[in-house]
Amino acid sequence: MKVELENLTKRWGDVVGADSINLEIQDGEFVAFLGPSGCGKTTTLLMVAGIYKPTEGFIRFDERIVNQMAPKDRNVGMVFQSYALYPHMTVFQNIGYPLKLKKVPKEEMQKRVQRVADMMGIGHLLDRKPAQLSGGQQQRVALGRALVKEPQLLLFDEPLSNLDARLRLSMRSEIKRLQMELGITSIYVTHDQVEAMTMADRIAVMKDGRLQAYAPPEELYDQPRTLFVAGFVGNPPMNFMEVEVDRENGDYHARREGFDVVVPPDRGEKAAGRGKVILGIRPEDVTLADEGVSGEIYVVEPLGRDDLIDVRIGDAHVHILADPTLRLKIGDNVKLKFNTHKVQFFDPATEDSLLWT
Amino acid sequence: MATTVGPKGYGVEAGRLYAARRVFNSSIAYILLVISIIPIVIGYAWLIIATFSYRTEGLLPIDADGNVGGWTLRNWAFLNDPAIWHVTLNSLVIALGMVIGVGFVSSLAAYALSRMNFSGRKGFLSLTLILHAFPSVTLLIAIFFVLNFISKLPALGPRFGYNTLGGVALVMISLDLPLGVWLMKGFFDNLSWDMERAALIDGASRFRVWWEIILPQIKPGLAALAIFEFLSGWSAFLIPFTFTVGTRVANLPVYLRQLISDTAPTNWNQVAAVGLFQLIPVLVFFIFTQEMLLSIYSGGAKGGT
Numbered sequence: 162m163k164v165e166l167e168n169l170t171k172r173w174g175d176v177v178g179a180d181s182i183n184l185e186i187q188d189g190e191f192v193a194f195l196g197p198s199g200c201g202k203t204t205t206l207l208m209v210a211g212i213y214k215p216t217e218g219f220i221r222f223d224e225r226i227v228n229q230m231a232p233k234d235r236n237v238g239m240v241f242q243s244y245a246l247y248p249h250m251t252v253f254q255n256i257g258y259p260l261k262l263k264k265v266p267k268e269e270m271q272k273r274v275q276r277v278a279d280m281m282g283i284g285h286l287l288d289r290k291p292a293q294l295s296g297g298q299q300q301r302v303a304l305g306r307a308l309v310k311e312p313q314l315l316l317f318d319e320p321l322s323n324l325d326a327r328l329r330l331s332m333r334s335e336i337k338r339l340q341m342e343l344g345i346t347s348i349y350v351t352h353d354q355v356e357a358m359t360m361a362d363r364i365a366v367m368k369d370g371r372l373q374a375y376a377p378p379e380e381l382y383d384q385p386r387t388l389f390v391a392g393f394v395g396n397p398p399m400n401f402m403e404v405e406v407d408r409e410n411g412d413y414h415a416r417r418e419g420f421d422v423v424v425p426p427d428r429g430e431k432a433a434g435r436g437k438v439i440l441g442i443r444p445e446d447v448t449l450a451d452e453g454v455s456g457e458i459y460v461v462e463p464l465g466r467d468d469l470i471d472v473r474i475g476d477a478h479v480h481i482l483a484d485p486t487l488r489l490k491i492g493d494n495v496k497l498k499f500n501t502h503k504v505q506f507f508d509p510a511t512e513d514s515l516l517w518t
Numbered sequence: 519m520a521t522t523v524g525p526k527g528y529g530v531e532a533g534r535l536y537a538a539r540r541v542f543n544s545s546i547a548y549i550l551l552v553i554s555i556i557p558i559v560i561g562y563a564w565l566i567i568a569t570f571s572y573r574t575e576g577l578l579p580i581d582a583d584g585n586v587g588g589w590t591l592r593n594w595a596f597l598n599d600p601a602i603w604h605v606t607l608n609s610l611v612i613a614l615g616m617v618i619g620v621g622f623v624s625s626l627a628a629y630a631l632s633r634m635n636f637s638g639r640k641g642f643l644s645l646t647l648i649l650h651a652f653p654s655v656t657l658l659i660a661i662f663f664v665l666n667f668i669s670k671l672p673a674l675g676p677r678f679g680y681n682t683l684g685g686v687a688l689v690m691i692s693l694d695l696p697l698g699v700w701l702m703k704g705f706f707d708n709l710s711w712d713m714e715r716a717a718l719i720d721g722a723s724r725f726r727v728w729w730e731i732i733l734p735q736i737k738p739g740l741a742a743l744a745i746f747e748f749l750s751g752w753s754a755f756l757i758p759f760t761f762t763v764g765t766r767v768a769n770l771p772v773y774l775r776q777l778i779s780d781t782a783p784t785n786w787n788q789v790a791a792v793g794l795f796q797l798i799p800v801l802v803f804f805i806f807t808q809e810m811l812l813s814i815y816s817g818g819a820k821g822g823t
Binding site for chain 1: 710712713715716717718719720721722723726731734735
């Protein structure tokens with residue numbers, strides 16, 4: 162099912178939950194709503210589910226406006242962060258509840274619940290109560306309950322954030338595989354950018370109720386449209402520093418105190434002659450070299466595979482990833498080489514990208 | 519009061535001292551508690567002894583000649599009177615009526631007040647609280663007029679009018695509703711929204727959500743309210759006494775009052791026996807349900823996982 166949000170707005174008095182959201186989700190697509198807490202992603206999801214009524218704008222399912230449609234008529238399945246299992250019912254009754262409400266005959270219900278439970282690997286737990294299950298199993302029951310009525314749209318509200326780190330990884334790939342196999346259009350709300358990047362076909366980044374960007378993960382990563390998106394997507398986050406870009410002898414130089422690099426003309430020309438602009442570069446695009454910008458190591462954080470190193474250049478700080486076998490220490494002087502084909506430039510006033518509009 | 523300094527780091531001697539002091543401190547608390555409970559225990563002891571004796575002097579049963587002794591079952595003779603069973607049944611009807619009436623209305627009303635948005639919600643909440651602050655004595659005359667009016671209505675009159683059990687129950691239910699509504703609202707407020715949303719998305723109507731998903735979560739609260747209402751209905755005196763005439767619709771406390779005559783000498787030992795008779799179901803009931811009753815004060819049910 163195709164889902165379309167048009168100028169979707171939710172306000173409670175002066176409080177704005179979601180501010181004219183426009184986006185379109187293709188049939189079978191997996192879309193993540195990504196943003197910090199309080200950014201309006203769950204509000205938007207609940208409007209799609211029919212729990213909240215939009216203040217303004219439209220929600221369309223396959224061209225049909227569903228603003229006033231009750232949740233039960235929308236044929237959506239939803240998985241909650243708290244799982245929201247019914248504690249007084251067994252696993253069977255939990256998964257079967259949507260079918261019971263649809264008055265599906267007993268035998269068919271038995272079959273469908275068993276099939277979904279087997280698919281989720283909890284077929285042997287049907288007689289248990291939710292309190293007798295582990296977090297991961299509860300999560301599967303919640304997923305099973307969302308899937309059993311064969312919904313046309315699946316909604317996930319931070320479903321993995323209550324699981325421990327390892328389980329989160331395995332459930333992540335499982336949900337992704339399940340979604341691809343069943344081909345159900347899905348919206349996945351998360352504040353974890355890794356989850357969004359790995360699972361989604363497209364990511365909608367939100368902040369303060371507004372849609373900041375809506376693009377496939379790679380595009381979001383390589384061509385961030387705003388400073389917020391650039392800083393929010395990617396781990397460790399992008400480095401930012403204020404520079405001035407000037408043209409000298411046909412080359413574009415980005416300069417600040419103790420820092421002077423030549424940037425490619427296609428990027429440099431868009432930032433040149435604007436006074437101070439914000440230069441952004443990801444940690445993996447800065448490497449240690451024999452010559453280049455010199456700096457002093459300020460902090461070393463071992464991450465295991467890499468060391469995350471905070472290098473001070475003048476009064477700016479740049480995070481880079483380095484080989485732990487180099488045994489770098491605080492206070493060491495190093496030279497940095499910037500992969501200038503990956504630099505980003507942002508307008509400090511509007512925080513919009515100067516490169517991608 | 520027990521000191522909060524732990525025994526860690528003390529020597530063996532100091533540790534022993536600490537233990538001794540703790541025993542001393544807690545024994546003081548026990549002694550104070552026992553002393554303060556003595557008058558109540560004596561009261562109950564007298565009640566039980568008095569029902570089986572001609573007279574009592576202090577806690578000693580006395581026979582007709584003034585000697586110690588004189589045990590008798592004479593005071594329990596009222597059990598042979600059919601009237602006592604009739605008023606007991608009336609008490610039961612009032613108590614159960616209050617359990618059902620207050621339980622049903624306040625769990626619905628409190629759900630609406632806790633979960634739904636409508637104009638006048640805040641005003642309604644504070645108004646019920648103010649109404650609860652009125653002592654019911656001040657309302658007696660007004661309620662009399664209301665019941666009198668209901669008496670004249672064709673179908674409702676004989677059931678809920680003046681001098682009917684229904685009327686008494688109705689008045690008592692309405693006087694207890696503010697308390698019930700506020701209490702249940704507290705339990706509903708503690709439940710997370712997610713479960714309710716999940717049920718709505720699963721396809722339930724609002725009423726089914728209330729009945730199948732939400733009510734089972736607040737069973738402890740509902741049980742506590744039911745017990746509370748049963749006890750208050752069982753021992754109700756003022757309303758039944760005011761709005762009933764004669765023994766046809768009297769309940770146990772009113773029957774008890776009728777034993778205390780202004781003109782003839784009162785057989786206090788019989789009064790004690792009837793009082794004990796009224797107390798027995800309550801005591802039994804309370805022993806089995808006190809845990810739930812206590813949850814009224816402990817903040818309510820924990821919903822979900």
